[in-house]
Amino acid sequence: MRIGELSKATDVPVPTIKYYLREGLLPAGELSSPNQASYGDTHVRRLRLIRALVELAGVPVATVKEILESLDADTEPLHEQIGRAHRALTPTRRLSATEEARDAATAQVTKLIHDRGWTVEPSAPALATLIDTVAAFRALGQENLIAHLDAYADSVERFTRFEIDAVTANPTRDQLAESVVIGTILGETLIASLRLLAQESISADRWKNR
């Protein structure tokens, strides 16, 4: 398969494929002559994965590269790969809240994690984001929305459980790792859109005239 065919198969423009090759997201094709390379099925799949992460999930290209490198390095422990996927989903956005809001948020989140018996590293990127977010809700006068934080956590824990069950069903470690990455990242898009649809549906009849 040559680059033009790869482009047609995946609906990605040739210059974009060249860009991904340059950036090292896509392995080079096998050179049969100085200006002729052939690409295979792995390239098609890899390219589809890249597009899904970039286009659907909005992951930065540089991060996709990191994730793919980690996927290819099958020596890396699985939790390292998960950590990488997690970092891909939590850009280093920090928000300085008022001290009270931040303290209250930290306390609430710490309590939540303790009560649920979760094992979470203090350095987990999502932890900081969660605290910031809870603090933001407070700072914006939306205490009532996060009063049910535990109920949120309950539902979230529910689907996370069978998510992990489904992923664990993979026979090989490589497949498992790939499932983890896809599940973690695309799963967020999935849940987000389900939530919006649920919101639209539930709110429709309740507020028809407000």
Next chain:
Amino acid sequence: MRIGELSKATDVPVPTIKYYLREGLLPAGELSSPNQASYGDTHVRRLRLIRALVELAGVPVATVKEILESLDADTEPLHEQIGRAHRALTPTRRLSATEEARDAATAQVTKLIHDRGWTVEPSAPALATLIDTVAAFRALGQENLIAHLDAYADSVERFTRFEIDAVTANPTRDQLAESVVIGTILGETLIASLRLLAQESISADRWKNR
């Protein structure tokens, strides 16, 4: 309050505040003389809201502007404002999938919505994203992950319900509208980080040695 004090109160640099003023995200202060304006508490709150949306939720500045305009136009029906917040969360990313994957995804999503009795407009932006995402899962060989789509929807519907209950508790329409926007947008960040923490915790003991 002058711009310098506003900056200190919110921890946003003066040039950034000026930028938001230019872009129309923040209403101009009251001019007491050609080069002296005073800002009040509304500015502090508005600025905090802007930062939360931009920094935490990653909403583009142009979209924040739209949302705020919609919030200020209290003549606009509530479901219009919800739609706007939804559009803020679903950037127009489209992914061309294979036809089979796309058809299968459409069928699965249509069935889901029907089975759950959801009322969803066919033009809902989240609907397209959901179909694309499900199709991407298929195209990437992760059918097993979306086999439980209904279970996902179940959990999602659960927290969406009390989310809407919490928001409905607001006395005035203005407060309701603001809660809807904040809840919809920051809620996504909240759920996403909760999910990552749950994943980390649940997966830790399961895959310690893989």
Next chain:
DNA sequence: GCTTATGGATACTGATACTATCCATGACAG
């Protein structure tokens, strides 16, 4: 009166994700 901050305008920056152009070579059709 002197330093500092301000409003307003305009210009510049850095990051990101592509696109476009060029060129020498090679594949393939007729």
Next chain:
DNA sequence: CTGTCATGGATAGTATCAGTATCCATAAGC
């Protein structure tokens, strides 16, 4: 075997986004 087209590789250009930086005339506040 020859003319057209695609390709690999390199380099340069573009659009968007979210600020920053600079300037200036004016005004606060000590």
